[in-house]
Amino acid sequence: MPGADKLAGCPTVESKPPVSNGLPDISLPCLGAGPDIRLADLRGPLVINIWAQWCGPCRDEAPYLAALAKSGKVTMLGIDYDDPRPELAVKFAADEGLTYPHLVDQDKAIQKALKVGGPPLTAFIDPSGTIAYIHRGVLTSQHQLNQLVKDKLGITP
Numbered sequence: 001m002p003g004a005d006k007l008a009g010c011p012t013v014e015s016k017p018p019v020s021n022g023l024p025d026i027s028l029p030c031l032g033a034g035p036d037i038r039l040a041d042l043r044g045p046l047v048i049n050i051w052a053q054w055c056g057p058c059r060d061e062a063p064y065l066a067a068l069a070k071s072g073k074v075t076m077l078g079i080d081y082d083d084p085r086p087e088l089a090v091k092f093a094a095d096e097g098l099t100y101p102h103l104v105d106q107d108k109a110i111q112k113a114l115k116v117g118g119p120p121l122t123a124f125i126d127p128s129g130t131i132a133y134i135h136r137g138v139l140t141s142q143h144q145l146n147q148l149v150k151d152k153l154g155i156t157p
Contacts, residue, residue, distance in 0.1 A: 002087060006094040010034030010101045013041045019129040023048075024113035031080055031089060031102035039110070044125035044132070045153040046075045050110070052083040053092035055119045057138035062096035064145045069100045071157045074149055078102035079110065081119050124152040 010030035015038070018025050023039035030036065042048075049065050051058035069076045080089040080102055093102055110116060114123060114134065122135040122145075133152040139145045146157045 003090040003094050004032040007032030007090065008099055008101045010037050010103065013037055016041050016043070016129070021131055022129040023123075023125065023131065024110060026109045026113070028079065028103035028105050028109065031078075031086065031093070031104050034101065037077075037101075037103055040129075042077070042125060043129045044075070044127050045149075045155055046077060046125040047149065047153075048077045048079060048123040048125065050079045050081045050105075050114070050116060050119050050121040050123075052081050052119045053085065053088045054083065058120045059092070059096070061120055061139040061145075062092075062098060064139050064142045066097040066099070067142055068145055068149065068157055069098070073155050073157045074153065076100035079105050081105050081110070081116065082108050122148075124148060126153060 009032050012035055018040035023042055025040040027036045027038045078098055083089050086104060120138055123131055124133045126132045135148060150156050
């Protein structure tokens with residue numbers, strides 16, 4: 001995929017048993033380089049943002065996510081959701097400075113498990129792998145995102 005080298009590669013994640021109220025046992029391919037990632041293997045503190053390049057509100061909140069990622073205080077993961085143009089998703093992520101790894105969910109595999117009405121959606125995962133909180137809709141400020149990270153994950157960005 002052209003430009004995919006500008007994105008962070010997806011890490012190899014150690015296999016772990018799924019946890020109740022955790023992420024679904026679904027594997028998604030990496031948007032950039034790297035292996036597929038099984039969501040149930042992920043543990044926090046982790047912020048997962050579900051987005052698409054065609055989603056206007058996703059573009060509005062992208063600077064806040066990029067700033068949080070640059071803080072280095074919390075692990076970030078993006079999921080390009082229901083997006084027919086992965087090449088434009090790569091360009092969007094690179095242009096917005098979303099340098100953390102991104103997965104691809106073209107088939108809406110996570111829709112049922114996370115009750116995704118549509119992007120954007122931001123999930124906060126605690127160290128045990130439990131979904132601590134799901135914010136549905138656009139993040140409207142850096143303060144709002146930082147406060148959610150503090151309140152839901154106990155980390156001050």
